[in-house]
Amino acid sequence: MTDVQITITNKTYPNALQPTIKDLQLSLTSNEFICLVGASGCGKTTLLNCLAGLDKQYDGEICVGQQHTTPKIGYIFQNPRLLPWRTVRENIELVLEPNQPPSVIDALLDFMQLTQAQHEYPERLSVGMNRRVAIIRAFAVNPDLLLMDEPFVSLDPPTARDVRRLLLQLWQQRPHTVLFVTHDLREAITLADRLIFLASTPMQVISDIVVPIPRMQRHDEAAIEGFRQQLLNDYPAIKQLL
Amino acid sequence: MTDVQITITNKTYPNALQPTIKDLQLSLTSNEFICLVGASGCGKTTLLNCLAGLDKQYDGEICVGQQHTTPKIGYIFQNPRLLPWRTVRENIELVLEPNQPPSVIDALLDFMQLTQAQHEYPERLSVGMNRRVAIIRAFAVNPDLLLMDEPFVSLDPPTARDVRRLLLQLWQQRPHTVLFVTHDLREAITLADRLIFLASTPMQVISDIVVPIPRMQRHDEAAIEGFRQQLLNDYPAIKQLL
Amino acid sequence: METMCYFKAKLIMTINKYLPTLSLLIFLAVWQGVASYLHSNTLPTPQVVAIVFWQAIVSGQLPYHLGATLLRLVVSFSISMLLGCAIGIVLGRNKALNAFFDNWLVIFLNVPALVTIILCYVWFGLVESAAILAVVINKLPNVIVTIREGTRALDTDLMDMARCYHFSKTKTLRHVILPQLQPFLMGATRSGLALIWKIILVVELLGRSNGMGYQLHLFFQMFDVASILAYTIAFVAVIQLIELLILKPLDKQALRWRR
Amino acid sequence: METMCYFKAKLIMTINKYLPTLSLLIFLAVWQGVASYLHSNTLPTPQVVAIVFWQAIVSGQLPYHLGATLLRLVVSFSISMLLGCAIGIVLGRNKALNAFFDNWLVIFLNVPALVTIILCYVWFGLVESAAILAVVINKLPNVIVTIREGTRALDTDLMDMARCYHFSKTKTLRHVILPQLQPFLMGATRSGLALIWKIILVVELLGRSNGMGYQLHLFFQMFDVASILAYTIAFVAVIQLIELLILKPLDKQALRWRR
Amino acid sequence: EKTTIRIGVQAAGTVEWELSAFPTESADFQIEVHPVATAEAGKIALQSGAVDMIVSDWIWVSSLRAQGEDFTFYPYSSTAGALVVPEKSMIHSLKDLNGKHLGIAGGELDKNWLLLQALAQKEGIYLNKSVEKTFGAPPLISEQLKQNRVDAALTYWHFAAKLEAVGYRQIIDGRGILKGLGIEENVPSLGYVFKQSWASSHSAAVANFFKASSLAKKSLCTDDTAWQKVISLTKVDEAATQTLLRKRYCEGGVEQWGDKEQQAAARIYTLLKTLSNSQLTGKSDTLQAGTFWSNK
Ligand SMILES: Nc1ncnc2c1ncn2[C@@H]1O[C@H](COP(=O)(O)OP(=O)(O)OP(=O)(O)O)[C@@H](O)[C@H]1O
């Protein structure tokens, strides 16, 4: 039961001239998959940081899940944030709980084609490989709330497709709430239950659109493209974002 | 006159099991715009580093431009690599030559919508903003050879479009050789004179395709999409990359 | 997740502002307490020390000796920091040079202060330059070692960027290397002032006719702890001043760009 | 741009391997040269020192005093590094505590070694623990200051990651904080061994009946430079051994993950 | 039950010689030797209670007493420092020091230096102004003299004797300075320092210890076989130096210790207080009562 209630009346960075987020209200239903789309610098990462509890310097309140349990959070940061002095495998093992079997990691590494690189140090891998490790790390914790900040940039299209498929599969197997930041509208439509478009300075919701395409048809490029065109026509406000 | 002759017979990282690049031969004509497309981890960044002279531990030879002048290189790295202890503006000013007027920076900052943020430190900006600064830095040096390693990820589509336009404009105003790494085939077709598709471990050229669409028609989405479909049909080998 | 209210934050900041003063007061109180409890001439009370301190200042003795020591401190500190940074950066970046000089470094690092001081005096006479040289020889290896570690940990990404954009040597040093070495430099400066102070005392003890070390030795012969503490306080006050006027602002500047 | 040929690289590596030995030989040669040129009892030749060294070992004097000093060194070094790291990390991460203790730190950093040593002895008696305490008090603030700088420079991104993934305190310390502090720790260790060695000499001089400090002072009174150098060499050799067996491997391990 | 006397002894010092010449068995005390490296280490040992007795000077005892401690003093030796010059030096008296470079062991507050200034002043010479001074540790001062970096050295008797043995010339010694200042009595410079309370509770043993001490000194000075036994303790190889060290040591014997000498000490105290501007002696105007131990 990880529904999330976000009320941020004011989030202003110290020394900043204007608030980054103002009077934002957002509620995510349990196990919903939500995509955030917004201009660069509009405050998406800031919002995710508040949600993850990394940034507590804001006015307002964020309630995640039940009151007296801390939800498990998986966060794919905008940069990989791996520990450079631990190998790929160690980086993933570190976030696991002691009772989780290591076979989870093996399967994920294999899927991401990183089995060969599992004992390498992150600095010896390509950027895309590092991103994949960061994705595995977030998946491996079996999060109640999964925050993904542009997770698939630097991945080649086939890999990105595979990972997208894996994400949906995991999410359907073990439903959890997902907040997904992307600049790619096609990707957003393919994945999300709901699209949230954000305007900048201060960040506000300009459109909150439920994606009506059934999950079965999501791999149909034409359907996606059709809805995309429809969006652009129906919501002139979001056109400036795309 | 910055044509580039690349002959890398062997590039193996220390302690690596197999060579990353083997028997690669590539020649870029002066002022050509070339896009590199290849799977994550195939060695694109490695190649760019060799080209920029940052990595000299390879067998082979790379000749850039005339013999007795070092070419000016602009390199947009895969991560922004700004100096965190210098403001946005200082970061750009540092790469300028003393005789370059500061107005160059003003124009670029304005174009990238960073005028307001110019006296901020990079850590206080969003990832996308940092990328834009890195782009400005590379443009500002008026390079003879411009290396761009997935420069437009984390930019929202309108910004990315604008920057793409600016890039082409600068390139046409002052022709120079550009090597552009991307995973986005549409983007590659829009920009390149020539597309080079790379296979991995070890890296090899699998297809080297000239884009026949005239520069005038490059903003025509249908033309781009048409050529893309044609590519996928004509070259089955590159399909696995896309 | 909790709500942060700005009022609370402000209160905490106000308290933080007075913490340094508070801590000093507590320090004095503890000292006073222990001293009155022990009631021994080996630990005089703050008042006694304060009186001695005042007299030493009025008599001009303290300023004179403190001045002599500070002059030596400034000269030898500057020399060893500049030289140490230069050598440390070179050794940190050049594997061959480092392999060559590593042994020498270990040797100079571990030659007892006493030995270098004696040898300097014996070879160069009981003169000022010998004293300064002795301090520098004792401090230099420490700086080198710290800066060398820092240089080894430099960010390759940024160094590559500088190379690619043809930064000149001085530009690289000023804008890329030194800011990364800043925490190492601060560490070396803070513990360096303290170390030099410890060494300079021995140097002055063995062969100078003025300075704090010379004075302290006299007091020590008389077992005059109050005077020893008074002189110590004078020195600590000077260092504290350096902290406030130079090091703290530098700290602040370094923090400016951090999140 | 140039071509790198592997043969050349291999040659350089072979040379690099012999550089340490070479540098030692050159050091000895320089010493020999200067000593025979000066021909003074203030700088004996390496041979003379070697003979004295050998005699001191055979007589059992040197091993005895060196052993006593090393024991003190190990104990006080361990205590001050452990305590110093703990306090340094806490102060580096907690602004309020730092504001409070900053003054104390400056005071303890700059109290002359002499004063702390005397007070320790006078209050706690001429016992071993007082000697160790005196060394610790002198070394501790240095470690704290260095580690505090390092902690301030910790990467916020990684710390946030650890928090977000609910790393326990020990896990964060072991996997996130300590690897980042590694260069600071190495700096503190290397210059720390040297500093303790300097202080321990004074400690032994003032209140122990054995150890290198006691012996060295005796030689100083006799002006027996050869013995002073012989004892110094013994100590340097021990530290060199620590370098080779402990510190160099640690260095290597830290470099393992770097590009 | 024998009284154990713990005594702090400087390595290679004369106390060590003397103790080793003590009779092996004694009726009511036994000695526990605690080696210390320097005079300061001895003072610390005494104050921290690690030893019962050290050898030090009475001025320090007086200043401690002024602070309320109950240490007291029993004479041990009257040997004091000396002014030495190279054999062929032009310096023959204090007058010749004018404009010369003088090395001084200790520091400004060195007793010999203070008294030497007073003596020179009587002859109208202001040494403090007219000579170029270099203060330093005694071994360094000897070395400076040997390297001709100073023209004359005012140093401790040990170091002076070693210099003399290799051909340096003594101009005046501590006793000579005092005589010049009109103090004829042989006032001890060093003595055993110990707590009065401790001594009173072990008065017999302490008295016997002092008796043994003076016997040991006598045997070292008169009996060559006894001297042969301690020669290794001098840490000196040359026979000439050994002989000179023995001679100086024996000259420092304190034969007389009565009211006359103690009054002379009080005069010296006043002298030093003025000369050092109270820095050497502390605030107290006069020598503290009880500074000198009386076993009554
Ligand atoms: N630590 C900080 N201190 C001050 N201002 C900050 C800080 N971090 C971010 N900002 C400002 O807050 C705004 C939002 O930043 P944020 O990183 O949330 O953007 P974003 O939506 O994630 O952008 P992008 O898509 O480029 O990653 C930016 O304008 C930035 O300048």
Ligand SMILES: Nc1ncnc2c1ncn2[C@@H]1O[C@H](COP(=O)(O)OP(=O)(O)OP(=O)(O)O)[C@@H](O)[C@H]1O
């Ligand atoms: N410093 C290094 N040491 C050892 N191996 C390395 C190093 N850097 C890269 N590699 C290896 O070389 C290969 C190519 O890396 P490179 O960074 O060039 O890939 P890339 O094509 O840029 O990938 P991406 O699109 O993910 O950025 C990878 O398999 C990587 O593991």
Ligand SMILES: [Mg+2]
């Ligand atoms: Mg962001």
Ligand SMILES: [Mg+2]
């Ligand atoms: Mg790459």
